[in-house]
Amino acid sequence: MDRIKLRIEGMHCSACAEGIIANLSKESGVLDVSVNAITGKGRIQYEEERITQERIIRLIESYGFKAFKESSRDQEERELQELGRRFFLCLPLFLVIFGLHMFFPHEPLYLYTQFLLASVVQFVGGAGFYKGAGGLWRTKSADMNLLIVIGTSAAYLYSCIALWAPSLFPNTQMGLYFEGSSAVITFVLLGEWLKARAKKRSGESVRALASLLPQRARLWREGAEVEVELSEVGVNEISLVRAGEKIPLDGEIVEGEAEVDSSHISGEYLPVHKKVGDGVVGGSIAVNGYLKVRVLKSAQESLLYEMVDLLEEAQSQKPPIGKLADQIASIFVPAVIFLSLLTLGVWIFWGDGYEHAFLASVAVLIISCPCALGLATPISIVTAISRGAREGILIKNPDVIERAVVISKVVLDKTGTLTQGMLSISKVRWMREAPEGFFEMLLGIESTSAHPISLALTRYAKEQIKEGSEAALIPESPQNFIGLGLAAKFGGEEFVVGNKRLMIQKGILSDEALLESLREEFLGLSTIYVAYQGEMIAAIGVEDSLRQGAREMLEFFKKRGIEPVILSGDSKEAVLDLAQRLEIERFYAEVLPKDKHRVIKELKEEGGVLFVGDGVNDALALEEADMGIALSSGTAIAQESGDILLMKEELTGVSEALELCLFALRNIKQNLFFAYLYNTILIPVAAGALYPWFGILLQPSFAGAAMALSSVSVVSNALRIGRWKSQGALGA
Numbered sequence: 001m002d003r004i005k006l007r008i009e010g011m012h013c014s015a016c017a018e019g020i021i022a023n024l025s026k027e028s029g030v031l032d033v034s035v036n037a038i039t040g041k042g043r044i045q046y047e048e049e050r051i052t053q054e055r056i057i058r059l060i061e062s063y064g065f066k067a068f069k070e071s072s073r074d075q076e077e078r079e080l081q082e083l084g085r086r087f088f089l090c091l092p093l094f095l096v097i098f099g100l101h102m103f104f105p106h107e108p109l110y111l112y113t114q115f116l117l118a119s120v121v122q123f124v125g126g127a128g129f130y131k132g133a134g135g136l137w138r139t140k141s142a143d144m145n146l147l148i149v150i151g152t153s154a155a156y157l158y159s160c161i162a163l164w165a166p167s168l169f170p171n172t173q174m175g176l177y178f179e180g181s182s183a184v185i186t187f188v189l190l191g192e193w194l195k196a197r198a199k200k201r202s203g204e205s206v207r208a209l210a211s212l213l214p215q216r217a218r219l220w221r222e223g224a225e226v227e228v229e230l231s232e233v234g235v236n237e238i239s240l241v242r243a244g245e246k247i248p249l250d251g252e253i254v255e256g257e258a259e260v261d262s263s264h265i266s267g268e269y270l271p272v273h274k275k276v277g278d279g280v281v282g283g284s285i286a287v288n289g290y291l292k293v294r295v296l297k298s299a300q301e302s303l304l305y306e307m308v309d310l311l312e313e314a315q316s317q318k319p320p321i322g323k324l325a326d327q328i329a330s331i332f333v334p335a336v337i338f339l340s341l342l343t344l345g346v347w348i349f350w351g352d353g354y355e356h357a358f359l360a361s362v363a364v365l366i367i368s369c370p371c372a373l374g375l376a377t378p379i380s381i382v383t384a385i386s387r388g389a390r391e392g393i394l395i396k397n398p399d400v401i402e403r404a405v406v407i408s409k410v411v412l413d414k415t416g417t418l419t420q421g422m423l424s425i426s427k428v429r430w431m432r433e434a435p436e437g438f439f440e441m442l443l444g445i446e447s448t449s450a451h452p453i454s455l456a457l458t459r460y461a462k463e464q465i466k467e468g469s470e471a472a473l474i475p476e477s478p479q480n481f482i483g484l485g486l487a488a489k490f491g492g493e494e495f496v497v498g499n500k501r502l503m504i505q506k507g508i509l510s511d512e513a514l515l516e517s518l519r520e521e522f523l524g525l526s527t528i529y530v531a532y533q534g535e536m537i538a539a540i541g542v543e544d545s546l547r548q549g550a551r552e553m554l555e556f557f558k559k560r561g562i563e564p565v566i567l568s569g570d571s572k573e574a575v576l577d578l579a580q581r582l583e584i585e586r587f588y589a590e591v592l593p594k595d596k597h598r599v600i601k602e603l604k605e606e607g608g609v610l611f612v613g614d615g616v617n618d619a620l621a622l623e624e625a626d627m628g629i630a631l632s633s634g635t636a637i638a639q640e641s642g643d644i645l646l647m648k649e650e651l652t653g654v655s656e657a658l659e660l661c662l663f664a665l666r667n668i669k670q671n672l673f674f675a676y677l678y679n680t681i682l683i684p685v686a687a688g689a690l691y692p693w694f695g696i697l698l699q700p701s702f703a704g705a706a707m708a709l710s711s712v713s714v715v716s717n718a719l720r721i722g723r724w725k726s727q728g729a730l731g732a
Helices: 014-025 053-062 073-103 108-125 127-134 144-164 178-210 303-316 323-350 354-367 371-390 400-406 414-418 438-446 452-464 500-505 512-521 550-559 572-582 593-604 616-624 636-641 652-687 700-723
Strands: 002-009 030-036 041-046 066-068 216-221 224-229 238-242 251-261 272-274 290-295 393-395 407-412 419-430 476-481 485-490 493-498 526-532 535-546 563-567 586-588 608-613 627-631 644-646
Touching: 002 053, 014 030, 014 053, 041 053, 053 066, 073 108, 073 178, 108 127, 108 144, 108 178, 127 144, 127 178, 144 178, 144 354, 178 371, 238 251, 323 354, 323 652, 354 652, 371 393, 371 652, 371 700, 393 652, 400 407, 400 608, 400 627, 400 652, 407 414, 407 593, 414 419, 414 563, 414 572, 419 452, 419 512, 438 452, 438 485, 438 493, 438 526, 452 526, 452 535, 493 500, 500 526, 550 563, 550 572, 550 652, 563 572, 563 593, 572 586, 593 608, 593 616, 608 616, 608 652, 616 627, 616 636, 627 636, 627 652, 644 652, 652 700
Parallel strands: 407 563, 407 608, 563 586, 608 627, 627 644
Antiparallel strands: 002 041, 002 066, 030 041, 216 224, 216 238, 238 290, 251 272, 251 290, 393 644, 419 535, 476 485, 485 493, 493 526, 526 535
16 A cells, blocks of 8 residues: 655645545546645555556546645645636726726716626636636535635626616616626635635644754764765664764664753753663654664654644544535535526516516526625635734634634643743752852852853842852853753852762762751742852742643633643653642643643544644644644744744733634634525525515516625625734633
């Protein structure tokens, strides 16, 4: 069994993807097909003996789409630019047409101007919809493309006939609807452009994750050090890693020791002490020390590339917004065509002749023109995106609005999300009076290290040093005890900063009663000890403080019955302490990125999941969740992977984002309800269903007016989103 990944261009809706799946699955040798209209990607499993890759590509192209073996950045950019050009061409033309229709409805010059401008919109801006509708004969499935083409073409052609051959119509039945057909094409193009932008961003998140591996690696070959491209590194070769460098590929340490920062994998903010026999992950950084690492996996087999595959899989599972419209279109489109033809036939045989039969038939097509339907989703989305931006909530993926209603759990990363992601000094216990120059010595010794705890102590020392005094003393013979702490001499006297193990090793800390007292006093904190001249000076508690708005956000979710969960790569002790402080009952600790992805999948079986994260290790979870919210203070990969980017520092923005999406979703459902109700009621009236009993016949001009009125009602309802205000925790 073989598998091919393809980029597929020209899909406008979920029905397009479903048509490809249905038709390709019928082919001999094709085992499984997965196609996503939003990401523009397809995965096909097949038997090479029975069907080739080239034939699969030809089949997809025969359905009216373009297929490529590789996803090219240039192709994505071209597709986005093409949609942008069509939309920004149609938008000003539509505005002019609408203005002329409203203010100069009977001026001949302006009527012909509407015709010329509407022709450009119809056949240049709408070219993609005509091409997509043409796929009906190959895929045997009706979608939104066909609905748009039938409705807009009916309005456009009727208007052309009424303009160029007005004698065919009674004066009371003549009307022009160029603005209606142009409105549908323009606003549906807007929705397509927004989707293409979301698709491009999803591809960038995958590329950013893959770029975490270094491009080159230093190896030990035949007794000499050589530098090669990463693709040239073989399994079982020995790579050399100095302090501050990235470990090139997954492997095992065979010589040396170092503190290794694997925060992109584990999310743990403190580097971990690694020694001979320990495994390391490609892309991790050796904070200090020196390592020789035996490579155990190639780049394509590494954990980072496994994350890339999982990320692409998660992206392909997200359904496009508006799928309800596509599903109904598969029934609605054939029904409208049948009803229009039936109306024509009935009026010819039992009506007042061909003229009225034609007018009634056209009225059915005009009344079914999906103006309101085409506006229902994109106008609400655009308004919601604009409103969110004013509140510091950037909705990057409009599809997330559709999934907001299912959220039953909010899953939160710990470091950098619930907490600041930067260590600070929260508690100090002095064992004796600080000697003269204490903070200058502390600053001097901690300035020799880039460890996160050293950075926190450096900031603390600078805050304590009086203005005008010497900034730092130069340490003599500084030593870095990997995984333990630092030591140096000042004026011949030893100054030691480190953890409990280093103090015991140095014979400075041995009082069991004191150790127990300190353990209870500094419970939940990372405790650092400072000694001078062989005596303890102080115990310093270091912690990652809570992010502003964390408690208010949790109160909001709890009052609405949404369960909060912590999902972190940090140690069990650190996560347990935070969970107890925030009264969160459910938490997961020491979780790797691919396991975060698995946990989110399992939680989704219990209900919808909102995930909030900021790190590289959160990218998979952000993509897998029903709603992924990334913080602007986080990594670029997290920002690209999230559906929503939170620009404000306060975590109350998370609850506000969910509120806004729920409000917008209700608005979209209201719009769709009114749009379909309009069609359900007025199509039979246009066909003449009331004529035999009440003599009521809906003329094409009134059909156009009703169509315009439905659009106005949808737009007016959507604009209510612009006045949305968060209710906050107190509004629960």
